[in-house]
Amino acid sequence: MPSVVSFQSSSALQGLAGGAKPGTEQLRRQNLITVLSALRRSGAMSHTGLSVETGLASATVTAVTADLERAGAIERQEQAVSGGRGRPRVMLSPRRSFAHVAAVQISSDAVHYALADYRGTLIDRFSTRRDLEGTPASLLDEVSGAVKRLMERSRLKPEDVSALSLSSKGIVDAEAGRLVWSPVFGDRPVDFAKLLDDLPQAQLALNNETLLVAHAKASRQMQDADAPDFSGLITLSLGHSIGLGIARLDGQGSLAVTAPNFGHMLNAVDDRLCRCGSRGCIEATAGFYGILRLAFQVPPNTIPARFVPLAEMEKIALSARQGTRMAQYAFRQAGLALGQGLSRVLSLYENMPVAITGPGTRFYDLLAGGMEEGLRQSLHVRLNGLPHIDIEPDEAGLVFDGHVDRALAAVDQRVMAVR
Ligand SMILES: [Zn+2]
Known part of the structure; x- marks a missing residue:
């Protein structure tokens, strides 16, 4: 039987080992996770450093690192103290192999x-x-x-x-x-x-x-000591297809990440045929093929291209920036569909910052106007203001x-x- 893991959050650490008291076992697992994550973040740490970083008592760190060493998950290396005198410092780190x-x-x-x-x-x-x-x-x-x-x-x-x-x-x-x-x-x-x-x-x-993308963006923000306290965020990926991720803290303070089917959420009663076979999906207007179809005034029920090369999109963007009305209109309509869709997500949840990723970020100057217009059409945004929107160019990372x-x-x- 293949083992398939669907990882939700660190609070999903259940299934206790036989014999131990549930409370004790749960605490032990939580401590192991805390120590492993701290070591992975910093690369290598001393016993004292680990205790300071994790807030765990020195005796707990000793017990946890002994367990991890026995499992072969971490290793220790002796580091000479500068000056060459005194006992070498012992550094702990995850064992690469x-x-x-x-x-x-x-x-x-x-x-x-x-x-x-x-x-x-x-x-x-x-x-x-x-x-x-x-x-x-x-x-x-x-x-x-x-x-x-x-x-x-x-x-x-x-x-x-x-x-x-x-x-x-x-x-x-x-x-x-x-x-x-x-x-x-x-x-x-x-x-x-x-x-x-x-x-x-x-x-x-x-x-x-x-x-x-949403998981990684939220994790980075939670580890960034200078960032404001994290409560949730949305990532919106723009490209040939449109993706959306939502990362929020659940009641126990663990990260819960979902990716609702945003690109194929019905957005408008129109004739624009989507790759999924429906008409009026957000993607049918805001995906690269939707923008291309509109810019070249191809009938909206034309079966979408399987893939639009980025160079093709750059040409349409250039012509929009040079003032071609239809190309500008295509990007504006795409922005509008995205803004309206986002406003629905915000209405269902709450205001959260939005990070935009993907190859479509290079056309954000052409999308932004329509997006803001679409967002402002909703009561939620009129009452709560526009969400904070960031461009995150490194989607692959x-x-x-x-x-x-x-x-x-x-x-x-x-x-x-x-x-
Ligand atoms: Zn669709």
């Missing part, structure tokens, strides 16, 4: 592969172009071959990979490891659980890409961090079973 995460980001036109060690450090990465005429079976073959290449390049054996973390645009069934609907394959599903046949020790995680962070958290849960 304890676990490896293979991350696979499937986008519309390419697949990106990355390998990270147990410290969360990037070891290797490469990308392959995606065969747009491919099938789910050919994609699985392609990914399986590339993951083997990823292991060979770093001289890893199949059992050295502890987590295979995949992401895609579209709708995923995280529990089953299945991509249910995707821009390229439509409703032909892709069963990624099969990939575990070659990786005997790996847990599989499958996530919507924008969920990873956030996706990688999201993969590694969540996959290592799942590996950490396995460490906790060891005593």
Whole structure:
């Protein structure tokens, strides 16, 4: 049976080991997580440093690090004290080779592969172009071959990979490891659980890409001592398709991340045909193909292009910036659909800052006016004001961090079973 991990938050640490009192066991697991996360953040720390950083008593740090060393998850190194006198300082750090995460980001036109060690450090990465005429079976073959290449390049054996973390645009069934609907394959599903046949020790995680972006953006903000107190945020990914992620703190103070189906939320009663087969989805106006279709006045019920190269979008943007009315109108309509959609999300939740990511950020100057107009049409925004909007250009970095962070958290849960 493949083990499929769907990681919600650190509060999901249940399933207690037999015998121990629930309260004690839960506390022990929480302390292990606290120590591992602190070590991963800083790279290496002394016993005293760990106690200060985590707020745990010195005796607790001793017990926790002994457990982690026994499991092989951390290692100690002696560091000579400057001046050469006195006892060397003992530094603790996660043992790099304890676990490896293979991350696979499937986008519309390419697949990106990355390998990270147990410290969360990037070891290797490469990308392959995606065969747009491919099938789910050919994609699985392609990914399986590339993951083997990823292991060979770093001289890893199949059992050295502890987590295979995949992401895609579209709708995923995280529990089953299945991509249910995707821009390229439509409703032909892709069963990624099969990939575990070659990786005997790996847990599989499958996530919507924008969920990873929201997770990583929120984690960065929560760790940033200079940032204002975190309560929640929205990430909005603009490109060929439109993705939205919401990261919020739940009642226990744990991070809960979701990726509602924003791109295919019905937005307007119009004829604009979406890739999903519906008419009037946000994506049908705000996705790259929606903008292209409107700019060139192609009939709105034309079946959308599978993929619009970025160079094509740059040409439309240039012509909009030079004053071409139809091109300007296309971006404005896209902004309007995004603003109206966002206003609905804010009405359902509360005001949260919005971080915009993805290749579409380079056209934000052309989208911003329509977006603000769309937001202001709602009572919620008139009463509460516009949300704070940020442009975050490094979407790829956030996706990688999201993969590694969540996959290592799942590996950490396995460490906790060891005593
Ligand atoms: Zn749709």
